[in-house]
Amino acid sequence: MKKQVAIELKNICKYFPGKVMANKNVNLTLYRGEILSLLGENGSGKTTLMNMISGIYYPDEGQIFINGEEAVIRSPKDAFNYKIGMIHQHFKLVDVFTAAENIVLGVNEGKKFNIKDVNSRVQDIAARYGFSIDPKKRIHEMSVSEKQTVEIIKVLYRGADILILDEPTAVLTPQEIEKLFAILRKMREDGKSIIIITHKLNEVLEISDRVSILRKGEYIGTVETKKTTQKELTEMMVGQKINLKIERVKTDFDKPLLEIRDLCVNSDDGSLAIDNASFYIRGGEILGVAGIAGCGQKELCEAIAGLRKIESGLIMHKGENLIGLSPKEIIRKGVSMSFIPEDRLGMGLAPSMSITENLLLKTYSEAKGPFVDRGRARIRAQKLIDDLNVVTPSTETPVRLLSGGNVQKVLVGREIEANPNVIVTAYPVRGLDINSSYAIYDILNEQKSKGTGILFIGEDLDVMLALCDKIMVICHGKIMGIVHAEKSDKEELGLMMTGSLDLTEEKKGKNYGIAKDSNLTEEEWKEVKVSSEKDDSQETLKND
Numbered sequence: 168m169k170k171q172v173a174i175e176l177k178n179i180c181k182y183f184p185g186k187v188m189a190n191k192n193v194n195l196t197l198y199r200g201e202i203l204s205l206l207g208e209n210g211s212g213k214t215t216l217m218n219m220i221s222g223i224y225y226p227d228e229g230q231i232f233i234n235g236e237e238a239v240i241r242s243p244k245d246a247f248n249y250k251i252g253m254i255h256q257h258f259k260l261v262d263v264f265t266a267a268e269n270i271v272l273g274v275n276e277g278k279k280f281n282i283k284d285v286n287s288r289v290q291d292i293a294a295r296y297g298f299s300i301d302p303k304k305r306i307h308e309m310s311v312s313e314k315q316t317v318e319i320i321k322v323l324y325r326g327a328d329i330l331i332l333d334e335p336t337a338v339l340t341p342q343e344i345e346k347l348f349a350i351l352r353k354m355r356e357d358g359k360s361i362i363i364i365t366h367k368l369n370e371v372l373e374i375s376d377r378v379s380i381l382r383k384g385e386y387i388g389t390v391e392t393k394k395t396t397q398k399e400l401t402e403m404m405v406g407q408k409i410n411l412k413i414e415r416v417k418t419d420f421d422k423p424l425l426e427i428r429d430l431c432v433n434s435d436d437g438s439l440a441i442d443n444a445s446f447y448i449r450g451g452e453i454l455g456v457a458g459i460a461g462c463g464q465k466e467l468c469e470a471i472a473g474l475r476k477i478e479s480g481l482i483m484h485k486g487e488n489l490i491g492l493s494p495k496e497i498i499r500k501g502v503s504m505s506f507i508p509e510d511r512l513g514m515g516l517a518p519s520m521s522i523t524e525n526l527l528l529k530t531y532s533e534a535k536g537p538f539v540d541r542g543r544a545r546i547r548a549q550k551l552i553d554d555l556n557v558v559t560p561s562t563e564t565p566v567r568l569l570s571g572g573n574v575q576k577v578l579v580g581r582e583i584e585a586n587p588n589v590i591v592t593a594y595p596v597r598g599l600d601i602n603s604s605y606a607i608y609d610i611l612n613e614q615k616s617k618g619t620g621i622l623f624i625g626e627d628l629d630v631m632l633a634l635c636d637k638i639m640v641i642c643h644g645k646i647m648g649i650v651h652a653e654k655s656d657k658e659e660l661g662l663m664m665t666g667s668l669d670l671t672e673e674k675k676g677k678n679y680g681i682a683k684d685s686n687l688t689e690e691e692w693k694e695v696k697v698s699s700e701k702d703d704s705q706e707t708l709k710n711d
Contacts, residue, residue, distance in 0.1 A: 171199040172235060173329055173360035174220065174251075179229035181215055189215040193229070193386045195379055197329070202351060202361045204371040204392070206404055207381035208600035209572030210558050213364050216381070217331050220362075221253035222246035233329075252322025253331040258314050260306045266313075267302035270321045292323050296353045297346075311460045312343040319350075330354070331362045336370060337597070337626055340459055341661040348374050366601060368397040369629060380404055405602045413605070413633040415652075416612045420636075421450030424502065424589050424620040425471070425489075430480035432463070432470045440466035442644040443480070448589060448620040453611065455635030455652065456624040459664050463644040464624045465509055468591045471622065472506035473497070474514075505582035507592035509624075515578040518567035522559065523548040525566055526581050551580040555606060572599045576607075583610055590614060593624040608634055628657045642666040 176195040182188055190212040197203050207213045218224040220231065222243040231238050233249045240246050246253070260269050267285045286302040293300045298316050306314060315335065322330060336344045351361055351374060365371060371378055372392055380387040380403045387403050402408055426447040434440035440463040448454055458464055469475035471482065473494065482489045484502050497504065508514040516525050527544045548562040555576040559569055566574050579595055595611070596604040611621060611634070625631045631638055632652050640647040640663035647663040648670025662668035 170201075173197045173199045173201075173233070175232040175235075176216075176220075177230045177232070179216065179219065179226050179231070181212075181219060181224060182227050188384050190219075190226075190381075190384050193381070193384075195386065195389075197360050197362060199360055200355050200358045201377065202355055202363065202375045203389075204375035204378045205362055205364050205381070206366075206368075206371065206378055206400060208383075208404055208602060210383070210570045211381040211404075211600075212384040213381055214333065217253065217333065217362065217364060220246065220329075221251060221331060247325050247327070250326055250328040251331070252325060252327030252329070254315070254318045254322065254333065254335065256334040256337060258318055260314060260317060262307040263305060265303050265305050266300055266309075266317045266320075269306060269317055270302075270324050274325060289320060289324065292320050296323075296350050296357070298350060312339055312347075315339075315347075328358070329360045329362075331364070333364045334366070335363060336365065336367065340664045341628060341657040342665065344370070366599070366604070367627065367629075368400055368601065371400065372397065382406060401601055404600065413608050413630065414612060415634060415636070416616050418451035418615060418618075420452050421618055421620075423447040423449050424484065426481075426483040427471065428481040428483065430467075430470065430482070431478040432466045432475060433478055434463075434466055439478075440644050441470065441641075444641075444644075444646050446639055446646065446649060448622055450588065450618040450620045451615055452637070453615055453621045453623050453635045454649075455631040455638040456622060456641060457628065457631060457638055457660055457664060458641035460626075462641050462664075464593065464641060467641070468506065468508070468593050468622065468624060471591050472504060472508075474506070502589055503585070503587045504589045504591065505585050505587035507579055507582050507590070507595050509593040509597075511574050511578050512567065516566050516574065516581075519565050521548075521563040521565055522552070522557070522577055523562045525577060526551070526584070529581055529585055547584065551577065551584065555580050556603065572603060575599055576603060579607055579610070583614065587614075588619055590619055590621045592621065594626060595623075596630075597626070604630075628660055632657070632660075640664055646671060 174197045176193055179190055179193040181190040193212070193216060205213050205217070215224060219226050220240065222240045222245050225241055231240060238249055240249065261272065264272070267282060267289050270289055271280055271285050289300065289302040292298070298320060300313065300316050300320065304313070306317065309317070319330070335347060339347065354361060363375065375392045377389055377391055378395065378400060379389040380400065382404060390399070428445050430441055430444045431439065432441040444467065446454070456464055456467070466475055470477050477490055484500055487500060489497050489500065489502065492500070512518045517528065523541065523545045526548050527539055527541070545562050551557065552559060552562065557569070557573050557576045559573060566577055569577070575595070575597065576599070582590070596607050599607065611623070615621060623631070623635055632655065635652045637649055638652050638655060638660065639649045640660060642664060643666065647666065647668065650659070650670070659668065663670065
């Protein structure tokens with residue numbers, strides 16, 4: 168039986184000011200009842216191409232055909248008229264509205280809405296595909312997966328037959344990903360056509376029927392998923408062979424560089440974000456932090472980096488408390504820390520400054536006179552560009568003009584260049600293509616080999632299990648346990664992330680959550696104690 172074409176792109180081209188080519192002569196076909204994955208490196212034109220289908224951009228050249236007829240899509244409203252809906256990575260929801268109110272927002276059916284009828288219709292859609300949703304629940308009360316459900320039902324409510332999902336699994340637990348994939352398969356069976364943009368090759372192979380690859384704005388080809396491999400897909404994306412294996416570098420773990428005890432930190436709204444967290448960061452070790460988005464990871468790393476007020480608790484180095492000390496005073500104590508924040512432009516870099524100037528922000532205070540050495544900084548910037556393959560016209564380009572992935576490379580490169588002995592990094596490969604991601608993993612392993620202690624907050628559990636030595640799981644601000652990466656799996660981590668599994672121990676009514684590590688001798692363990700009373704409340708590290 169011949170497949171029905173849902174959407175076809177012919178020779179699509181898109182140029183931005185300065186004759187920057189985003190897409191060139193792209194040809195793409197999506198069939199009815201199919202899941203198509205779209206792969207490509209950063210800057211390959213994936214998002215631009217999908218924005219043209221969803222009406223955010225308009226192509227400069229080429230044609231779009233829907234159900235065999237040429238379509239003109241100049242706005243998201245036009246896209247909805249063609250039954251096309253896009254679910255963006257960053258949700259576009261009104262926090263104070265309910266799920267049902269968000270779903271009907273902007274819908275014009277020529278009559279006044281009856282919210283009971285809307286709730287009923289939302290429940291019908293949810294039942295049809297297997298969603299779990301409370302139409303009356305407000306967005307600010309929802310988990311990330313619930314918010315994503317609202318976004319998907321929002322386009323289905325409008326009658327979408329063609330769905331585009333941008334990085335849909337980025338902030339989901341393994342269990343939530345499985346549930347989402349089951350829903351997508353039901354949609355496929357119902358005749359829906361789905362395009363998924365993702366960087367996770369294991370998920371591409373699991374969920375999609377075919378895979379289309381873009382490279383530098385041009386269409387490379389489409390392959391059937393069951394006939395390809397991760398290695399082949401990577402080579403098509405990058406244009407050369409690449410080693411996909413993440414090495415877990417073996418090191419002789421050093422003594423703890425930092426010990427965090429009974430740490431309590433508030434979120435921006437005043438609620439408790441981190442609740443009595445206790446752990447340590449050792450030299451030559453990567454400690455991963457896993458958790459559903461919004462469970463306190465951001466507040467934890469900002470508190471350790473000295474950027475967020477600590478309500479109570481201690482951050483110790485060789486028996487001394489570092490809380491309240493300035494960065495220069497902390498360095499004099501022997502702790503040189505680099506912080507790679509989640510918000511790369513809002514907190515990590517100055518958007519309007521050039522790459523060179525952003526590098527100077529880290530070192531300008533070291534100048535011996537009133538002037539900074541721009542020449543030397545420009546050489547450093549060029550080395551960073553070459554080492555990390557940053558796509559930029561020059562070292563003097565403002566970072567706000569770079570793609571998200573290239574902005575991340577500049578931030579990571581600058582922080583690593585400072586030769587820290589402690590690195591706190593939140594989602595360092597978010598937005599990076601696979602080639603760039605592996606370059607970052609290699610850099611972190613190189614730092615680990617030098618004896619640097621690394622706190623790695625990540626979202627890809629496969630990567631964390633391969634890269635990290637231990638993984639600490641947080642749920643609603645509480646530590647659920649610390650496990651050896653080699654002796655754990657995604658299922659266990661997922662249960663801990665949702666709070667279904669708690670590996671911490673409480674003794675004598677105290678919960679200090681200190682992980683007693685079998686790699687430390689008793690004498691070494693005693694060195695990181697700050698008071699003998701805590702000897703009664705050690706958490707046994709699972710599998711030791």
